[in-house]
Amino acid sequence: AMVHRHKFVLQDTPYTRLCSNKSILTVNGQFPGPPLYVTEGDTLVVDVINRATENVTLHWHGVKQPRYPWSDGPEYITQCPIRPGTRFSQKIVLSDEIGTLWWHAHSDWSRATVHGALIVYPKKRNDYPFPKPHAEVPIILGEWWRSDIQAVLTEFIRSGGDPNISDAFLINGQPGDLYPCSRSDTFKLRVDYGKRYLIRMINAVMNNIMFFRIANHNITVVGTDGAYTKPLKSDYIAISPGQTIDFLLEANQQPSHYYMASRVYVIAGNSDNTTTTAIVEYSGNYSIPSSPILPNLPDFNDTLASANFTGRFRSLVNEDHPIAVPLHVTKKLFFTLSINTNPCPLSVCNGPLGGRFRASVNNITFELPRIDILQAYYNRIRGIFGDDFPSKPPIRFNYTQDMVPQIYWTPDNGTEVRVLKYNSTVELVFQGTNVVGGIDHPMHLHGYSFYVVGWGFGNFNRSRDPLNYNLVDPPLRNTIAVPINGWTAIRFKANNPGVWLMHCHFERHISWGMEMAFIVKNGKSSDAKMLPPPPDMPQC
Numbered sequence: 058a059m060v061h062r063h064k065f066v067l068q069d070t071p072y073t074r075l076c077s078n079k080s081i082l083t084v085n086g087q088f089p090g091p092p093l094y095v096t097e098g099d100t101l102v103v104d105v106i107n108r109a110t111e112n113v114t115l116h117w118h119g120v121k122q123p124r125y126p127w128s129d130g131p132e133y134i135t136q137c138p139i140r141p142g143t144r145f146s147q148k149i150v151l152s153d154e155i156g157t158l159w160w161h162a163h164s165d166w167s168r169a170t171v172h173g174a175l176i177v178y179p180k181k182r183n184d185y186p187f188p189k190p191h192a193e194v195p196i197i198l199g200e201w202w203r204s205d206i207q208a209v210l211t212e213f214i215r216s217g218g219d220p221n222i223s224d225a226f227l228i229n230g231q232p233g234d235l236y237p238c239s240r241s242d243t244f245k246l247r248v249d250y251g252k253r254y255l256i257r258m259i260n261a262v263m264n265n266i267m268f269f270r271i272a273n274h275n276i277t278v279v280g281t282d283g284a285y286t287k288p289l290k291s292d293y294i295a296i297s298p299g300q301t302i303d304f305l306l307e308a309n310q311q312p313s314h315y316y317m318a319s320r321v322y323v324i325a326g327n328s329d330n331t332t333t334t335a336i337v338e339y340s341g342n343y344s345i346p347s348s349p350i351l352p353n354l355p356d357f358n359d360t361l362a363s364a365n366f367t368g369r370f371r372s373l374v375n376e377d378h379p380i381a382v383p384l385h386v387t388k389k390l391f392f393t394l395s396i397n398t399n400p401c402p403l404s405v406c407n408g409p410l411g412g413r414f415r416a417s418v419n420n421i422t423f424e425l426p427r428i429d430i431l432q433a434y435y436n437r438i439r440g441i442f443g444d445d446f447p448s449k450p451p452i453r454f455n456y457t458q459d460m461v462p463q464i465y466w467t468p469d470n471g472t473e474v475r476v477l478k479y480n481s482t483v484e485l486v487f488q489g490t491n492v493v494g495g496i497d498h499p500m501h502l503h504g505y506s507f508y509v510v511g512w513g514f515g516n517f518n519r520s521r522d523p524l525n526y527n528l529v530d531p532p533l534r535n536t537i538a539v540p541i542n543g544w545t546a547i548r549f550k551a552n553n554p555g556v557w558l559m560h561c562h563f564e565r566h567i568s569w570g571m572e573m574a575f576i577v578k579n580g581k582s583s584d585a586k587m588l589p590p591p592p593d594m595p596q597c
């Protein structure tokens with residue numbers, strides 16, 4: 058296995074989009090950020106140098122970092138921020154991840170502009186369990202605000218309401234033909250007729266699940282979240298923030314120009330529904346259409362199109378890729394996911410009932426501690442976090458009824474973790490609720506991939522629903538969208554000691570407190586214990 062060294066300089070860099078200029082936080086001046094390429098089992102050493110004016114941390118989304126949470130990155134969970142003028146050398150240890158992952162900032166809303174692809178090749182190059190592609194192309198879905206992202210965040214926190222929506226969605230950093238001043242920079246995927254392309258798609262959008270489709274072309278999904286899947290044919294994609302989807306595109310249509318397009322999936326509320334485009338451009342001589350054909354995307358509020366697509370994923374299972382879903386569960390957990398409201402400290406807030414929006418897991422709104430939990434745990438610093446999440450027994454009610462009574466709307470606050478024994482086999486059921494209002498929640502767990510063994514709409518039924526679990530070929534993922542007013546069951550083996558954040562990957566929901574952390578204890582043998590911290594851990 059190789060060690061790759063990179064230098065990531067965080068800096069403010071001028072960029073122009075949608076006819077206007079602004080300065081954005083970048084890595085090495087690039088937006089989207091520099092892609093990283095590694096082979097299964099390699100190690101990355103990234104020297105992060107903060108030459109910007111704000112605190113930053115970097116997270117390697119989907120990398121399990123066995124026994125080494127020190128480089129995982131979430132601010133005040135596994136590290137203190139990297140302050141302006143300081144540096145932190147992060148060691149990123151790959152294990153069994155394969156395919157497409159990504160990296161992004163994990164402090165405030167900096168990930169809007171600080172993100173990039175992390176591509177993991179198989180040990181034998183091109184040794185894919187699917188037909189060999191002629192070329193591989195990363196496609197990152199992103200977002201653009203005309204105003205400064207930290208100003209958007211400040212205003213959002215102040216108002217207590219929903220954040221200002223972005224001014225455009227992006228495909229590889231570009232809004233595309235249908236937005237002002239954007240046509241000439243539209244991303245173009247150049248293809249040759251008869252060839253096959255592996256597209257590595259990453260959803261780096263802040264607050265929305267996205268639909269994506271290419272006009273006249275079907276695609277075949279072959280991987281997700283750093284693991285292979287059984288081939289899955291579809292004419293569109295639904296992808297949550299945090300997720301990656303690898304798919305094959307056959308350039309088998311009449312040579313021409315075709316739009317690929319992306320648009321939000323959103324239940325209600327304000328959102329930019331404009332279609333973002335890029336172009337699949339065949340090589341050769343043909344008369345170029347005045348405008349490429351647009352694909353027909355699912356309707357913006359098509360819940361079934363989103364949930365059913367996600368529900369069709371299956372793990373690839375064969376000798377080289379055995380399945381390891383725990384059959385015997387030693388720890389059963391049930392977590393409700395809710396949008397809540399708190400009273401407003403000012404006279405007027407824009408949240409529900411004139412209050413401030415909050416969000417919670419098991420009715421606890423997570424508050425960031427002042428020293429990171431990992432350091433507090435490792436050095437036995439007391440008073441930083443509580444270790445009996447969710448300290449009170451969860452309140453039971455009809456979670457998904459039409460109007461949840463207002464007595465359930467106000468959450469508790471706290472910094473609580475759940476302690477798991479080494480090697481316990483965990484089943485965790487996420488239950489979405491209709492408190493204040495129902496919405497999908499793309500839940501992401503650090504330090505692990507998990508098997509998605511079941512999902513459904515309505516309230517989870519613990520005698521009936523487990524009978525329908527898929528324990529044969531459930532997909533292995535690190536982020537899963539719990540459907541609106543529904544539930545999702547995951548399983549994993551707690552074999553990675555450390556402190557691991559779990560949260561909704563909608564940025565506004567994290568800001569409202571929809572997160573918690575697991576502490577997975579050390580095992581007995583020496584290779585089942587957390588490794589010591591590096592000497593240059595940032596201090597609070």
Ligand code: C2O
Nearest residue numbers: 116118131299501
């Ligand atoms: Cu993609 Cu906690 O993050």
Ligand code: CU
Nearest residue numbers: 498561563566
């Ligand atoms: Cu959420």
